[in-house]
Amino acid sequence: MTVLDYRADVGRAEETVHEGTSSADAFRVDLGDLFEGPFDLLLSLIAKHKLDVTEVALSKVTDEFIAHIKAAGPEWDLGQATEFLVVAATLLDLKAARLLPSGEVEDEEDLALLEARDLLFARLLQYRAYKQVAAVFAGRMAAEVGRFPRAVSMEPQFAGLLPEVLLGLGPQEFAALAARALTPRPVPTVGMDHLHAPTVSVREQAAVLVTSLRRSRTTTFRQLTADCEGVLVVARFLALLELYREGAVVFEQADPLGELHIRWTGSDEGDVEVEDEFDEPPPPVAGTSGDVPENDTAQESSDSDRTG
């Protein structure tokens, strides 16, 4: 397992990669301002290998990315883990594409995968631009930090001239306003309910799929996920891709984004072992699916915690 120090910005990742340092250190959740998300990680991985954005390069990055998720274990902020999963799914798509016989790019599925790759890199490039411009912001702020604006109270002779302030409300309205101002605001959230979902195991979902597929022989992705939603759908999708890699299923899809048909080609008995690349090791204590850590407190505290 390669351990990275994400302090590095993309361009200098090569110089600052620390191989073999304590992994407990490098994979902390509170990487905070040093490292935050999948795009950041992807760029770091790409830069570390000084790779061209080619399919071959990508496969290396894919493996490392997936290993990273795996290594992160239950420590991940669930919100981030979910985002990781989405990017991971895209990457696994691309990895799956590599497994296809070469020279058959006419296949629409292949084209769709190539499009997915282009889209992913377009987004990476966009993110990289913002990351770089953020560095410009930091530089400007650093240059400004030594300048203090004059902000003093007005000389009494002028303050006395200020027009009478119109409060425009009486004691009762004022009290109502105070009550509103003193009531704790609801923490703004965007549909984070799914983050409270219990941890989903790709391996478990694969077992569910195997049972179902052995029974029905052919089915559609829609049917396979009719009884679940959210992360579970993603997990079953990932499980399907793993089964595909094991040669246990084949896919048929008439149109891009059309109905995905699945046919069982595996054995009728015995365990079908899928790699649990996406599964977290069992949590040390029950209840990792509880409270979502406060993102910003972690970031704030990491300000002072930082060394070097």
Place this chain on the structure above:
Amino acid sequence: MTEQADHADHPEHQPEVQLAHLGHLGDDDGPALRTALEAILMVVDEPVGEMLLAQVTERPTDEVLEALRSLAAEYDEAGRGFQLRQVAGGWRFYTRATCAAYVERFVLDGQQARLTQAALETLAVVAYRQPVSRARVSAVRGVNVDGVMRTLVNRGLVEEAGREAGTGEGGSILYQTTSHFLERLGLRGIDELPDLAPFLPELDTVDDLAN
């Protein structure tokens, strides 16, 4: 024009104090324009636009702008402990950066806390995409930005700017940068943000991404 517009904005405001000795700027008995500007800028606690200064001094905006620039240049050349700077749509006195160490302990508001990398990146996306929803910023950054956005709002760098059009009460909240953000970056306005294009690689250099 300006005066009218301004009063229209504050219909409730009726100045009643008699300004006895305004005279004319530059008259023998009145101060020069530059002097009057220096005095006014001494009492402001936020950047003041040259339009308002022109209105108060009853001089053309061009002339006021010229005077402000010459004052700023003069302070710089003389190496004064203060600077006159044009930021966030207006003019304001600042201490000179070389004196920071001496000034710090007198500044009530304290040192500006440093922003995290995550906050900086989120701020950059908001600055270039504003007004923008959290979901859009999340999509660009590839991670959830709820916590970071809250931090930026708390720091006064970002503020809410209504809701996504046509979505009504339930629509996503949109965010934009504040004038405090401009001041922190020393920018006159959003249009002074560096162009993003040079940071996006040319199509044929995409392959060199990592180099």
Place this chain on the structure above:
Amino acid sequence: MTEQADHADHPEHQPEVQLAHLGHLGDDDGPALRTALEAILMVVDEPVGEMLLAQVTERPTDEVLEALRSLAAEYDEAGRGFQLRQVAGGWRFYTRATCAAYVERFVLDGQQARLTQAALETLAVVAYRQPVSRARVSAVRGVNVDGVMRTLVNRGLVEEAGREAGTGEGGSILYQTTSHFLERLGLRGIDELPDLAPFLPELDTVDDLAN
């Protein structure tokens, strides 16, 4: 700017102004005493004594006094819009008396008669939590209130009320409402402020808000 370009490469290494690196005033790498004094005086709200200035600049009081007097004389001779005056307790920048008419006009023209929603809410928090520090008010409001608090003080609605107990000189300044505030609201005393309870949401509503 080289400095800026450098920082851009190391966003994570923002230079913090090091007090240890003050050097000596007048050295090649530091500002002159007069420059440092100008900078300090530009940001102080209360007059500062020459003793404190001497301490901060690490120069003899005589020398500091000399520099302050020469600055004051220089501003007078050049007919600047500001003056450096020695008043009770020390030195402070003031506007020059000959410019008073323009400053007055600016104060009348440039200021709003109506409080912003942000100012009203801050005022409400101070009224019901007084005496209270800015940090506490910020925490309740979820935004930085430095500027708004200054407005409220300038408008005579809020005033300083000592420092947080046991924290000494460095403690946070506490704020309370003024008698002018009570007048504006038609109250005889703080105890006449309406009880908040009827306006607060029921407990179970609070739970809803928290979820």
